[in-house]
Amino acid sequence: MNELDTHVTRAWVLHPDIHADRQGRKAIDALHEAVALAAALPDLEVVGSETVRLPKPHAGMLFGSGKIAELKAKFKEAEIDLVLVDGPVTPVQQRNLEKEWGVKLLDRTGLILEIFSNRAATREGVLQVEMAALTYQRTRLVRAWTHLERQRGGLGFVGGPGETQIEADRRAIDEQLVSLKKQLEKVVKTRTLHRAGRAKVPxxxxxxxxxxxxxxxxxxxxxxxxxxxxxxxxxxxxxxxxxxxxxxxxxxxxxxxxxxxxxxxxxxxxxxxxxxxxxxxxxxxxxxxxxxxxxxxxxxxxxxxxxxxxxxxxxxxxxxxxxxxxxxxxxxxxxxxxxxxxxxxxxxxxxxxxxxxxxxxxxxxxxxLGAEKRTDTLTVPYSDGRRRAWLFEKGLILEESQDENGYTLTVRWSDKDKHQFNRL
The missing domain is CATH 3.40.50.300 (P-loop containing nucleotide triphosphate hydrolases)
Structure with missing residues (x-):
């Protein structure tokens, strides 16, 4: 492998075609979408992809033992670093599959979070991604799991597994969530002020x-x-x-x-x-x-x-x-x-x-928008200079002439303009 390849992660995409979950979407189309999702991550090469038919998920390993062994051989031969599962994977299933296959694993939610983290450009977007990631990680703190491991992009807490460590991790996540919410509230408040400013310009x-x-x-x-x-x-x-x-x-x-x-x-x-x-x-x-x-x-x-x-x-x-x-x-x-x-x-x-x-x-x-414009002709008395000035200010007058009755104006306006004019 040359130096240019060192940062490329070799990935395999799996779509579990679970019989009970089918809702009209073809498994092959769902797999194509999952591959497209994976392609949205930089420095990642999708080496292979496939659907795996399942009557129902296996509690501890998601897939059956025969399929797990078959996939293990494929991943070893293709030198796979990361397996992307297009669907939910429980923390226990993730731990067991990573141990069995010797690879990192992301489920659909984890993959989308990775993409969002890579794409977010504004301060608000970054804060929202961090909050979503922490909320996701919090749900994956389970007993007998080796907590948030550094190599999987976790928070890097020190300590071993067990209920005490899980509670410490959960408390630390909750504290970070509170902090992020306060920061996000300030950003959202700024956006609200900007939106209020735009509303004045209507x-x-x-x-x-x-x-x-x-x-x-x-x-x-x-x-x-x-x-x-x-x-x-x-x-x-x-x-x-x-x-x-x-x-x-x-x-x-x-x-x-x-x-x-x-x-x-x-x-x-x-x-x-x-x-x-x-x-x-x-x-x-x-x-x-x-x-x-x-x-x-x-x-x-x-x-x-x-x-x-x-x-x-x-x-x-x-x-x-x-x-x-x-x-x-x-x-x-x-x-x-x-x-x-x-x-x-x-x-x-x-x-x-x-x-x-x-x-x-x-x-x-x-x-x-109810803003389709049409051309009308109207007469404005000489005494009604304010309404004539309003039409000029809005740039609605196409032509103007005068006679004994006042100003004859040809205007191009919308129903909204006309309604505002009549209320003056």
Missing amino acids: YPIVALVGYTNAGKSTLFNRLTGAEVLVKDMLFATLDPTMRSVQLEDGPEVILSDTVGFISDLPTELVASFRATLEEVLAADVIVHVRDISHEESEIQAKDVREILDSLGVDEETPQLEVWNKIDRLDPEARDALMQRAEREPSILPISAITGDGLPQFLLAVTKA
Whole structure:
């Protein structure tokens, strides 16, 4: 092995296909997603992957003895350093499998935490990841386990196993959690002040949400010209990025790009990342971006809707569903989709890569905001200079003339503008 290879971790991905847990998602698709998750970690090479059919998990070792021996031989031959199990693994199972196979092991939650830790860019994101990781580690302190070992990235507490050490570890974690919560509260308070500042400028917020890797960041970049991290990997974006966008026939809006959702998102992360997703709760319009070229697009969309519901999104907040990546469809499938979109206005097919469908999408955003503009002619008496000045201040007047009745104005405005004008 040369010096360039010394930092590459050789990994094998396993997806336990547990009969009792099947919910319509194909095991092979779940395995592909798990491999894509693993690819999101730097300096990690996925050497092999497979699904393992299980009638039910074995309490102590997860898999049966025959499969464990078979896998051990594969891992030894392939010189595997890390095994990633796409599902929950108990602390006892993890300890036993690591001992049997002579490798490190991460379950799905541990893997996602590693990715989040690697991707978090803002102070808030870092704090949230640390809290989620500590909450996860706290649940894995069990009797007769050799506590948080340094080589697995734990907290490095000194001492041996046993109930006393577990309680000491748990207390230390709780103290760190309290400290992190205080720090996070300060950061969230700052974000709240920033959001209150934006509310005074009253720019509507349009939040992009969707399954991870659906193309949200690509769409965000195309609309704003920003250089948000865009990679064909899961969880490329973790912290919301916000930019202003001037709609061609509507108002200026703030566009927010958020972390991608994923099925079976660990509960620790849903809770810890709530502050990051507060921009979604504050949004005037939520745009759900789907990868329509993905064969499990409908299942992914269902996962996104469930997470939005769990976050407590207001049912009255308008939601648009954008079907992205139509450039990846074969001509026949694309034609069928476009014909369906003509019949169903709620379907917004686009390609963030080529720009196809973006004018129709932006018009739909304008309509959802109730900000679609139209041209009207009105007469303002000479005595009503305040209302005329307001129209000029807002930049709504296209033409103006005068006669004995007052000012005749041609204005281009939205229903919201008209309502505000009538209240003056």
